[in-house]
Amino acid sequence: MIDIILLTLLVVVAIAIIRMKDLFAVVMLLGIYGLLSASFFVAMDAVDVAFTEAAVGAGISTLLMLVVIAMTGRKEKTNRHKPLPALCIVLITGGLLIYGTFDMPHFGAADAPIHQHVAPRYINDSMAEVGVPNIVTSVLASYRAFDTFGEVVVIFTAGIGVLTLLSVARRKEDAEKISSINDSMHEQHLVIRIVAKMLIPFIFLFALYVQFHGDFGPGGGFQAGVIFAAAIILYAMLFGLNTARKVINQTFIQLIAAVGVLLYGSVGIVSLMNDGNFFNYNVLASDPIAGQHLGILLIEWGVGCTVASVMMIIFFSFAGRLELHQHNERVKNQESS
């Protein structure tokens, strides 16, 4: 019942997103869409995925898109192309895909191939082989460690891409000038500043809990990294970019992003050197289970470091661009007046 309600709401929100012209509202609706999918995943008992979706889909991606909209303007351009041929193609493809699903086993059928292939081994043997109560973590970090390594490298690449495209070389006197404007702008947010000051330590604490509790409950490096970055982004938004830049050294977070990937990869190399396969943690310690625990702890730590610092890099690059843009416009206005 609740599945049907959530799915209906998802469809309604998706149609609203397509029809809407105001990009700000679209971003907000996308956040709602993420939250709805997260609730849907919870209803389906996929708590780990729901956690990721809530942190990434509803949380940080909304935030980053808002920063982008502040730069690009909030109205969608009126499109001149004719939507009919595209609609035809979409309808045909969608029809074929739906036709394809008729061959699939019934939803939730016990004899479906997906429940026969590797899932029984994960469910039955992972406690003995990996020794981690949360099967999702043992699949993600141990059985499928190579896939997860790929994901981390993708995130790292995204961070590098943003850095190369958007990073701003700043001179010192410029930074001081911009900061004075910023401070006066942010002076007024007293209530939210005080509340945020109270909450930020607990957000950090929660991020660390998620990071190290991932073996036993929902959570892990990805979610923890995003929560950690969200706390710092909150700080940067409330207290001004320059204050945040003083707290978070930009070179340092770039270094940490690389160190996370390196840590992950080197765990694989070390297991190779100890006569195991790539990412076979059994050989890391004398006891296989202890080795698995150590390996999972290390790679989750690497994932958390990379995700958190890449999110911060993306935010700081976007916001730095925005700041420079506003500053230039202000200077232009002053000159013209």
Next chain:
Amino acid sequence: MDMIITISSGFFLLIGSFLCFSGAIGLLRFPDFYTRMHAVGVTDTLGAGMILVGLMIISTDFLVFAKLAMVLLLTLLIGPTTSHVLAKAAFHNGLTPKSLSNQEKNNKEISSSNT
């Protein structure tokens, strides 16, 4: 004892649901941004708080109780703050409350007719 716990928790849950519901009606029925936001901001914080209290009363596990208490604290902190920020952002961007803008309009009309 069980009876008291069940009844009191049901009482809190009922009040909480009623408050949330009235907040939703207020959101739909009130005329302008500030009154709408006020309706939701006030009733939702109290409504969610009441629902959480009701759940805390029937929770048997201490861990569940502690988690719900933390969620309650967070709601009480964040709910009013978000309402405040929302109202402030709206006012900062030049949205005036409806009755006030009407009054100003009237004043202007009076002053223009006087001159």
